[in-house]
Amino acid sequence: MHPPDDTERAHFLQALQKQKNELATLRITGSPTQVGQGLVSLAELHGMLEDHAASRQCYEEALAMFQEAGYKPGQAQACFGLGVVKANFEDHRGAVELIAQAARLFNETKDRDGEALSRACIGESLRALGQPEAAEEKYQEALILYRQTRNTERTARLLLDIGDIRMEKAEYEPARKRFLEALPLLEKGDDAEALALGHLLLGESEGLLGDHEGARTHLLRAVELYQELHDHVYEARARWDLGLSCYYSQDLPAARSQLEAVLPLYEEQGRADEVAKVRNILAHFAARGA
Template sequence: MHPPDTAERAHITEAIQKQQNALASLRITGSPSEVGQGLVSLAELHGMLEEHAQSREHYEEALGFFKTAGNKPGQAQALFGLGVVKAYFEDHRGAIEHMAVAALLFNEARDRDGEALTRACIGESLRALGESDAAEEKYQEALILFRQTRNTERMARLLLDIGDLRMAKAEYEPARKRFLEAVPLLEQGEDPEALALGHLLLGESEGLLGHHDNARPHLLRAVEAYAELHDHVYEARARWDLGLSCYYLQDLAAAREQFEAVIPLYDEQGLRDDVAKVKNILAHFTARGV
């Protein structure tokens, strides 16, 4: 999630003021559950501005109101929000503790999307702690639930996450299968960044398996998408990978084109060693008359 631009920030700030006014009335006339829900809404708005300390304060107060009301779905919402805040502050153990309770409450309420999202976030915190096997287990639990609710967008992102974990273990074939499943789902959605990542990861896994003919079209899609998104870090990664696939396929002219295009992208990032490496490769090409 990107930080809001100036216009978005102004809009969210206005929404926060309106929500604060509504909450002031709710505190007088509303039930504990209504006040709790108002506080959750306020916390979420502060979260959109990355004002996480304020979010935490409102989630904690909301949790108290929901407990007074005996409102378990509301408690689950507040605990999930607190978990997100703790994860932001890199208190991943604390985040997992809150989210584990939230997942149980979502389960009791038969809120499968809520439970699935919570389990996926537990996986994120476990991954941040370096516990990749436990993280994959939580991702798999979330994936099963999202399949039940047919939430294809969430399914696709989880498949990318699971595949990425497998890539880190050098388990390229299982990773490739996950990416192969994710990309068609991403094609149905409206998230160009996720789709670009899907093509990049699928192309990389195919390349690592030696399937350079299969890798090339996916890496080309990734290059084109990241160029349109002006994401030069990932565009450079995709161009380097594509250049390698072209080289292994002995399409040296196409490889040269990608390696030449990657130099200014590396240069922009201050990656001098990488620039030198690519220039050395191009010098070898020139020596071979390419």
């Protein structure tokens, strides 16, 4: 999740103060379960403001309240939140332990979406720990649950994650199949960032499999989407890949055009090595009269 901009931050701070006021009343009039839910809401707002220490404190108090009340859905929420906080502090082993506890509680309370999200988050932490096979196993478990609940947005995101793991293992054809499966789901949704990533990853897999014409179609769409999102880091990646596909397709003018477009993006990001590489390639093109 991107850091909040000034407008979002002001909105979250206003919501935070409102929630604190409501929680103060709940502590007097509410049951432990109600107080716990108020604390979870407060923890989530602290998380959106990236105040993870305050978020952890609220989740810990909420968990104690839910345990006192014997309220398992709340315990699941609090354990999940605490696991996410651990992940934000880069304690992925601690995150796996807590979120696995949340997954068990979500399973016991028949909350399949909560269980699926937990399993997917465990996968993310396992991946961060350098365990891609174990991560993919958790992603697959989450995928089954999301398909049962017909959550197409989460299904598509997981397909991209699974495909990306396969790309890292140089298993390009299995990766391509996952991206192809995800793309129609993404086209039906309204997550432009995920759609852009889907086109980018599919384009990269097509290129690595030697289908440079097919790659160009998807990479060009990725460039367009990242331009709309003002994401210059991923736009640069997509343009670089597109330039390579144009080059391998023997369309040197198109390749040069993409490299000329990526150069200021690399310069803006201070990526000196990439800037030098692109300048050398453009000089080579100029020497050939391309």
